[in-house]
Amino acid sequence: MKKLLLLLVCFAHFLISCSSPSGGSKETESLKTENISSHSHTHNYVEEAHSYAQPNAAVIKHLDLDILVDFEQKIISGQASYKIESFESNVIILDSKFLEIEKVLADGKAAKFKMGSPDKLLGQSLNIDIEKSTKEISIFYKTSAESEALQWLNPMQTADKKHPFLLTQGQAILTRTWIPIQDSPQIRITYNAKVKVPKDLMAVMSAENPKSKTSNGIYEFKMRQSISPYLIALAVGDIEYKSISPRTGVYAEKSMLEKVHFEFSDMEKMVVAAENLYGDYVWDQFDVIVLPPSFPFGGMENPRLTFATPTVIAGDKSLTSLIAHELAHSWSGNLVTNATWNDFWLNEGFTVYFEMRIMEALYGKDRADMLALIARQDLEEEIEGFKESPEDTKLKLDLNERNPDDGMTSIAYDKGYLFLRTLEETVGREKLDLFLKNYFKEHAFSTMHTERFVDYLNKNLLEKHGISFNTEEWIYQAGLPSNQAIISSDKFTLVENFIDQIVKTSKIDKSASKSWTSQEWVHFVKNLPSEIGSKQMAMIDQAFDLSNSKNSYIAMVWYEQSILKNYHGNKVDAKIEEFLIEVGRRWYVSTIFKALKKSGQRGKAIEIYKKARPNYHSVTANTIDEILNFKPKE
C-alpha cells in the first residue's frame, strides 16, 4: 500500500487549468494540454492510496469488454482490452482483486505480466510489460467466488421468484474484483461492452441500454462519455423497461414495473429542475433500475442508469428524494469526480445540496427543509458516534490504509450539505448558484480534489465578492463550526408538540397526524424521548400500527426505537427479523443492528445476522461484521 499522498504540480498549471488529465470529452482543454507538451500529462494525476495504478507512467483510455455471464458457475469470464496512453513507460499497472488472469496481449502479441502480492483491501497489482509504442493491451480473465462487486441472487431473492439475478457495485474500490482495471476515481475512460447472458434474461449497464430482450442473450453497450471505473456497472435479470419521457424511464421485474413507474413518474420533471439549476444534463438518458432488496445502497448513480433499492417504493412517491439525489450525481460525482476517496465529500456534500434544491423546486421549501432537518439529526448522531475518533468528522479525510467505505458516513453527505447551505446563507443563493453552475461547466469530465476546490472557491466566489468565510474550518477541522445555517420547519414543530402532548397526557389525538408525510412520521418516531417506555410505545403502535408500516423508512426507524425502548408488542420482533433477512440496504440494517448491540442484545443480533448474512452484498456484510465484531470464518 502506498502511504504517500503527493500532490504533483501540474506543469501546465500557469497556462491553463490542469483539470482534465484524461478528459476525453472535454476536448478543447485536452487539446490545449497536448499542444503545450505531452510531458504535461505525466504530472496530472495525484498519487493515491487505493490504487496500484501509476497513470502518470501509462494510463488506460478506453475499454472494450467482451464477457460471458455464467449463472451456473457464478463466474464472469472474457476479455478486457484497453486503448492505452503511455509516457515512455515499459510497464502499465492495473488493479485486480480475486481475478484469475489467464493471458495478456500487447498489440496482439503475448505480453509478460506479473501479479503483485495480494493485499486484503487493495487486491493485487497487475504489472504488464509494454513497449513504448504499445497502443492496446488485452487481458483474458475470470472472476471468482470471492469477487466482492458481484452479487449473484437466486430466484427466491428476486421479486418474481422465477429467475436468478446479478448486480454489480463498483464504488468504492470493487470494480477491480470483476474487471482488471486502473481502479482510481481520477481515471476516466469510455467503454464498449459485449455481454452474453442466458436467453431469458436482459443485461443493462451504465451505458446506452436495450429496451427489450434480444433473442440470443447477447447485448452490446456503448458509453461514449468518459467515466471513472467505479461507475461501470452491470445488472442481469428478468427485467422490463417502461419509459416516463423520451429521456427517462424505469427498469424492473415484471411484478414491480407498474409500481415503480408510478413511484418515479416525476423523473422528467426532476431532470428539468436540475438543468434549470446547474446546466444541461449531458448523459442523454436518465433511467433507473429497481433491484432486488439486497442491493446494499439506497441508490448508486451509475451514469445513464441509476441502480436503486426497492425500499423507496412506498406507493406514495414520498421517498423519491433518493432519485433527486442520484440524478444530482450526474453533475457532482459523475461529471466532476472526487480525485481520491479522501475527497468523497466533494461528491456527496454537493449532491445532497443539489438534491435538496431539486426537491425544493418540485415540492416546495417545506418538504426540502424537513429533509434537511432529518439529515441534520443524522449528522448529529454521526458526530456523537465518532466521539472516540473526531478525525472522522472532518470533511477532508485521511483514509490511507483504511477501507474507503469507512468514509461513507453522514459526514461527507450531511456535513458537506451543511457547509454548502451555510455558504449559501452567507453569499446569497444567486451568487452561489452561478458559482456552482460555472464550477460544473469548467470542470466537466474531470476530477477535483479538496485543495483545488478551496482555491477555486476563493478565487471565483469569496475573493471576487470580498466575502470572508471559514472554509478551512469547515473542511479541515473536526465537528461543526458555530456559524452553521439554522434550518427550521413549522411542520416539525407541530410534530414535536404532538410528542409533548403524548408525554404529558399519555393520550393520542389521531386527528393531528392525519395529513402527515413520511418525513413527519420519521421525525416523530426518531424523536420519541426517553420518557416514552414500552407502555407508551404499545399505545402509539396501537394507534398507528407502525410495526406493520409498509413504508420501509418509517418501519426502519420504528424498529430502531422499539429495540431501544424495549418494546416487544404487535409481533414487532418477528417483523424486525424478517426485515433484516430480506433487506440488504446497508444504512437500514446497520441502524437496526447498532440498536440491538446498544441495547445489550448482541447475542440475538448474531443469531439473526447468521440467517441474514447470505443475502447481503459484501459492502453491507463488511459493515455489519464490524458493528457486531462478527468473524464469518469462525
Ligand SMILES: [Zn+2]
Ligand atoms: Zn450519493
